[in-house]
Amino acid sequence: MNSYRVKAFEYLGQALTTAPLLLMPEFKLSFRIYIDSSGDGLGAEIHQVQSINEKPVEGPICFISRKIKPAEARYGKVKWSVDALGKPHYFPERCVFEVMTDLTTVK
Numbered sequence: 001m002n003s004y005r006v007k008a009f010e011y012l013g014q015a016l017t018t019a020p021l022l023l024m025p026e027f028k029l030s031f032r033i034y035i036d037s038s039g040d041g042l043g044a045e046i047h048q049v050q051s052i053n054e055k056p057v058e059g060p061i062c063f064i065s066r067k068i069k070p071a072e073a074r075y076g077k078v079k080w081s082v083d084a085l086g087k088p089h090y091f092p093e094r095c096v097f098e099v100m101t102d103l104t105t106v107k
Contacts, residue, residue, distance in 0.1 A: 031096065035100070035101045046060070046061040046091075048061055
């Protein structure tokens with residue numbers, strides 16, 4: 001293996017074993033919520049772009065996930081993704097959210 005591949009492999013190992021730095025939410029700024037669902041579960045990540053050392057940095061605020069309930073198994077992926085959007089109910093109602101998803105029907 002060349003040195004580029006070794007460095008990439010080491011970086012990947014470090015990224016997978018290092019916990020992310022969670023940011024404190026700034027409610028005056030907008031949020032980005034990344035949603036995804038599969039046949040087994042649904043999840044969401046809430047991110048925010050904040051200024052850290054005078055540079056804009058996007059970082060995670062929180063992570064949300066759960067298994068699909070047996071009664072929900074007959075629903076489609078669109079319904080699961082919309083359900084994932086409803087989970088961050090503890091954020092104030094007037095916060096601005098930008099939804100990021102791979103589903104074109106939700107966009």
